[in-house]
Each structure stands twice: as C-alpha cells, then as structure tokens.
C-alpha cells in the first residue's frame with residue numbers, strides 16, 4: 330500500500346465539510362491532491378505517522394467554478410488552475426491571472442491543482458499569494474456553524490497562511506482603470522517553481538500613480554506588500570527613469586533575506602522591469 334490506512338471523508342456540502350474540518354482531529358484536507366498525496370506517500374516511506382483522516386472536497390459542487398457579478402470575480406476553492414487559465418471571465422487587469430496560471434508547473438499538475446490548495450497549502454513559494462495581495466483579494470472561510478469570515482489576502486499571509494476554517498472562495502474587485510504586471514523568476518530554463526514573484530498593480534491619473542499595491546513573494550516568507558515602495562510610487566509620475574529611481578525606495582528586509590547576491594540582484598531587475606512596463610503603458 331502506498332499510504333498508511335486512513336478514513337476518507339467525502340462531504341457533499343461546504344457546511345458538512347466545515348463541520349468535519351473542525352471536528353476531525355488528526356486529519357488533512359484533500360483538494361487537488363498534488364501536495365497532500367505526495368506528502369502522505371513520502372512520510373510513509375520514512376515510517377512517519379500520517380493523518381488518520383482525509384477530508385476530500387472533491388464531491389462538493391458548490392466549491393467549484395468561477396463567476397463574475399457586480400464587478401467582482403469569484404473563484405471557488407476547488408477550481409483547478411487550468412480552469413482559471415481557460416476562463417473567459419478574466420478581463421481587464423484580472424487577465425493577469427491567465428499569465429500566472431500559465432507559469433504554474435505542467436499541464437497535468439494544472440489539471441489537478443486547485444486555487445484553494447495553492448493559497449492555503451502553507452508552502453511559501455506557491456505564487457498565487459503575491460498576486461492576490463497585489464489585487465487586494467478577499468479570502469472567504471466557513472466555520473462549523475455556517476458563518477462566513479472574510480480576511481484580506483494580505484492579512485491571511487501576514488498570519489502565516491494559518492487556515493483554521495474551511496476556505497471556500499476568493500473574491501477580487503474588477504477595476505477598469507487598474508493596470509497590473511507580474512514577474513516571476515525560476516532557477517532553470519525548464520518548467521520550475523519560482524525563485525521569486527512580483528506583482529505590481531496601479532492606477533493612473535494622467536501620469537500620476539495612485540492606489541499602487543506591490544505584492545512580493547520572496548519564497549522564504551509568505552507573500553507580503555512592499556509598503557515603502559508603494560508610498561514612493563504613489564508620489565511618482567510615469568517616466569523612463571522611474572524603474573531605476575524606485576530601487577532606492579525598497580524595504581530591504583524583504584529582498585535581502587535572499588542569501589546570494591544573484592537573488593537580491595534579480596529581485597531588483599524584476600521590480601525595475603515591472604515598473605518600466607507600467608510606465609511604458611502610460612507614457
């Protein structure tokens with residue numbers, strides 16, 4: 330047997346799942362399974378005790394799908410990365426999710442992995458986090474009494490992505506005036522996990538930047554904002570030099586946790602080019 334013996338739970342509704350999520354001690358949630366099943370197999374080979382209960386979300390239809398109403402995009406927890414990639418509902422600045430999904434691993438993984446797993450798995454390098462922080466996304470959770478709790482992606486990752494309730498969906502407000510760019514750097518030329526991810530969203534009043542949010546994933550800490558950079562950009566106007574000038578206004582602690590000079594440098598290259606791309610779209 331590949332896995333240690335376990336009890337598989339297959340709730341049919343979100344509420345049933347939220348109750349089991351609270352009640353079952355010694356349990357793990359199964360979404361797409363791309364991390365969980367691997368980790369259960371690996372732990373077994375190391376003869377480490379594994380969870381006695383697995384709570385699968387696969388049969389809960391109300392946790393699946395993407396919709397767009399009242400200027401708000403809703404992506405439910407069990408939506409696969411490839412479904413987001415192929416969605417016709419990603420328009421305006423939300424189209425950036427298409428580029429983010431395209432970069433995630435391979436087709437077979439994208440056909441299994443879910444947005445819920447990506448955001449809540451607590452691996453610091455998964456890349457939806459920085460994007461959701463930059464887009465000011467709201468994460469929705471359900472408790473065992475059926476009450477919904479909404480936490481901004483920013484606060485969720487500030488709290489080390491601790492997920493005490495069932496994650497049900499994420500919502501993002503569409504802003505027709507917003508522009509956004511995304512950069513990710515990987516170690517090799519092949520399909521690879523990111524070394525860093527940077528997402529910059531802004532709005533322009535003429536050439537003046539405002540409402541800028543910079544989501545950073547340095548892959549060591551959870552996704553976070555660079556507030557110093559945002560403050561600088563919000564006082565700036567688009568120009569050919571802005572990318573360079575911005576590099577003097579970073580929060581060093583975010584970038585310099587990366588040990589090697591190469592990694593610290595490549596962060597600056599990515600930010601500069603992201604800001605330049607936004608300027609080019611505005612000049």
Ligand SMILES: Cc1cc2nc3c(=O)[nH]c(=O)nc-3n(C[C@H](O)[C@H](O)[C@H](O)COP(=O)(O)OP(=O)(O)OC[C@H]3O[C@@H](n4cnc5c(N)ncnc54)[C@H](O)[C@@H]3O)c2cc1C
Nearest residue numbers: 360361362363364365434442443445446447450455456496
């Ligand atoms: C080979 C490989 C390459 C990858 N490359 C990338 C990459 O380049 N970029 C990237 O961003 N990601 C990458 N990933 C991660 C992938 O995108 C998935 O996000 C990740 O595998 C987990 O998603 P899943 O749906 O399979 O979750 P699962 O493995 O099923 O679950 C993982 C954990 O997430 C939590 N969880 C899931 N859903 C919920 C929920 N609704 N409520 C509460 N907790 C929940 C649970 O703790 C669960 O145990 C890669 C994964 C693999 C295996």
